[in-house]
Amino acid sequence: MTENSLALYMHFPFCLKKCGYCSFVSYTNRLEHISDYVNCLQKEIKLRTDGLCFHSLYFGGGTPSLLSPAQIADIISGIKTSARILPDAEVTLEANPGILTLQYLEQINRLGINRLSLGIQSFSDAELAVLGRLHNTTQARDVYKKARAAGFDNINLDLIYGLPHSTLLSFKTNLNEVLKLAPEHISLYGLTLEEDTPMYLQVQKGLLPFMDSEIAADQYQLAEEMLDNAGYRHYEISNWAKPGYQSLHNLTYWQNRPYLGLGVAGHSFFQNCRTANDINLDEYLFCWQNNCPPEPSENIHVDLANQLAETIILGLRLDNGVSAEYVENRFGPCVMDVYYPQIQECVELGLLEEHDRCIRLTPRGRLLSNEVFWRFLP
Numbered sequence: 411m412t413e414n415s416l417a418l419y420m421h422f423p424f425c426l427k428k429c430g431y432c433s434f435v436s437y438t439n440r441l442e443h444i445s446d447y448v449n450c451l452q453k454e455i456k457l458r459t460d461g462l463c464f465h466s467l468y469f470g471g472g473t474p475s476l477l478s479p480a481q482i483a484d485i486i487s488g489i490k491t492s493a494r495i496l497p498d499a500e501v502t503l504e505a506n507p508g509i510l511t512l513q514y515l516e517q518i519n520r521l522g523i524n525r526l527s528l529g530i531q532s533f534s535d536a537e538l539a540v541l542g543r544l545h546n547t548t549q550a551r552d553v554y555k556k557a558r559a560a561g562f563d564n565i566n567l568d569l570i571y572g573l574p575h576s577t578l579l580s581f582k583t584n585l586n587e588v589l590k591l592a593p594e595h596i597s598l599y600g601l602t603l604e605e606d607t608p609m610y611l612q613v614q615k616g617l618l619p620f621m622d623s624e625i626a627a628d629q630y631q632l633a634e635e636m637l638d639n640a641g642y643r644h645y646e647i648s649n650w651a652k653p654g655y656q657s658l659h660n661l662t663y664w665q666n667r668p669y670l671g672l673g674v675a676g677h678s679f680f681q682n683c684r685t686a687n688d689i690n691l692d693e694y695l696f697c698w699q700n701n702c703p704p705e706p707s708e709n710i711h712v713d714l715a716n717q718l719a720e721t722i723i724l725g726l727r728l729d730n731g732v733s734a735e736y737v738e739n740r741f742g743p744c745v746m747d748v749y750y751p752q753i754q755e756c757v758e759l760g761l762l763e764e765h766d767r768c769i770r771l772t773p774r775g776r777l778l779s780n781e782v783f784w785r786f787l788p
């Protein structure tokens with residue numbers, strides 16, 4: 411990462427099947443448009459990355475592992491034509507178990523994908539069925555083994571806690587399975603069900619129990635304990651890494667540095683503006699096929715007061731917290747002065763700690779982080 415380098419996110423809104431909890435922008439009945447989409451994305455890359463320098467590339471989705479190695483190669487080469495990719499750039503591809511072969515993994519590894527993020531979610535077949543995932547636990551272990559054999563030495567596993575029917579014991583079994591595999595990075599998210607997702611409707615109809623928030627909190631605390639004992643650093647509220655394996659791409663977001671998000675639903679923070687591409691696949695394809703770049707669905711100039719607040723809220727997600735020196739160098743005002751009342755209140759509530767001109771969440775603050783964050787909103 412350099413002073414002027416950015417992160418580049420590319421969204422691939424295609425999946426084989428919609429999972430029961432999914433509220434991401436992904437289409438299941440449009441696989442025949444992947445090739446058109448890649449052509450359009452190439453045009454967006456050419457227009458929007460000209461002259462830029464990237465410290466990370468992220469193929470996210472959706473299911474970007476539906477892209478062929480040739481398509482991935484074309485995209486990377488398109489980026490290299492108009493922009494610079496730093497030699498030590500982190501290049502991540504999100505992948506779902508079940509559809510990946512050893513040959514595919516070897517090919518994409520050779521193309522420069524140096525980090526694989528596997529959507530494992532659970533090591534219980536019953537839980538995977540409730541989530542509506544396409545893979546089972548045998549396939550999950552199998553793909554992990556293949557990824558290692560293909561040469562991936564930086565693997566993230568995504569896990570979900572707070573699942574219906576899960577208990578502290580069943581979650582412990584899940585964590586033990588993860589630890590047996592020893593990935594370099596673990597992302598752990600609590601299940602949240604947006605309205606209109608199939609699982610939300612099942613809960614509403616009483617077909618699925620609503621997760622007990624106390625059990626979910628106990629599961630999170632258990633993860634903190636077990637992963638800490640296993641040598642993982644809990645460097646961000648939802649993320650753990652072995653030393654040296656923090657996600658460079660995601661750190662860009664949490665440090666509130668500039669990034670570009672391309673493709674359907676891509677979000678960017680660049681030149682003091684937050685912009686969002688529309689979520690409509692047809693519109694994206696139509697506009698780019700007619701060489702008429704679509705207007706962003708959102709384009710907001712972020713003034714310094716908001717950038718300061720966002721930098722603090724995002725930075726507090728990290729275990730290092732936010733240092734007054736960093737904020738002063740970037741924005742001028744001292745965070746301790748600007749937010750004195752909020753900081754004192756959170757310290758008194760046991761949610762924040764202040765040490766050496768640095769503020770960070772306490773363990774209790776990590777559990778109740780939203781209680782802290784809203785206080786810093788301008």
Ligand code: SF4
Binds near residue numbers: 431432436473506529
């Ligand atoms: S694989 Fe991911 S993006 Fe696709 S439907 Fe499932 S949760 Fe959504």
